Amino acid sequence: MFDTLGLICMMLFHPLYADIQCMELDAQESPITNVNVDWRKMELSWESSRNFSEYKCIIMDRDMDYTETEVDSPLCSFPAELHMPLHKGVTFTIEVPNTNISKQCNFLPGGMNGSAIENFSCVIYNIFFMNCTWQAGRDAPADTQYFLYWQKSRDEEERECELYIKDENWRNMGCIFQNVSIGIEKAYFLVNGSSKDSLIQFYDEYIDLYKIEILTAPSNITAHCTRDPTGCIIAWRPPRTSHVENKKCFQYEISIQNKDEPKEEKKLPCVRNDSYEFQNYNEKKRYTLKIRARGKNCLVSSNWGEWSEPIEF
The missing domain is CATH 2.60.40.10 (Immunoglobulins)
Structure with missing residues (x-):
């Protein structure tokens, strides 16, 4: 048996045209009726002509990802971490444990096929x-x-x-x-x-x-070189982000190139600190240096960000 509710689903933003089509999974008519979805509150509610002490709610998308919860009243609140897009459609199932009573409803987005972005x-x-x-x-x-x-x-x-x-x-x-x-x-x-x-x-x-996020390039890059011992200390500041200040959240790739022999490029892809000791320094040569960053073990993009402007030392 099918119940089809044509509705304008208010959801979170703007009226969206959709249907909720419900059916009983058992031959007998279900006491569960008037299924409603409040997307703003992330709640599923219904009415029941019989009193039950427990219900089970299941929500599943077209990729078969699902979540379920048990409640003691005709109201299910979806977990805050549920992030289920709706444009492909969603299936809700309401069950009464230890019985054959259930109701399955499909959320069916409306509109002309092929018209969505x-x-x-x-x-x-x-x-x-x-x-x-x-x-x-x-x-x-x-x-x-x-x-x-x-x-x-x-x-x-x-x-x-x-x-x-x-x-x-x-x-x-x-x-x-x-x-x-x-x-x-x-x-x-x-x-x-x-x-x-x-x-x-x-x-x-x-x-x-x-x-x-495309991370900005590391800034304030310096190269301090000495003859004895021969080497350079390269230092920089981490990329700026709107949400992370912990220096340990980044790893760096350093590119050092001999200006006279551009094909001789030394790349160091897994530097975790905000400084590095370059030991192959030759004071008779000139080098160009650039650095980029990506996130490591934090809520920072794991993709390499922008290269810094090359500096010469």
């Missing part, structure tokens, strides 16, 4: 700036306009993009954010759209902001 990606750069870009859905009507909303954490207010990147047809194809700071929670991004011709599917994604 594609190739969504974001990058953080220069410490406080973030760019997000996407491509129009391959089957989206020509007049489709897209809108980006995001939420840094569940405790913060949602925000719409304030500075869109537009294509030649004045369609929003990206967004530039300023004064972005990186937190410990995944940020939530949602892009929906509008068209005079049809409903537009939405796209959503959770992102660890620290993973998309």
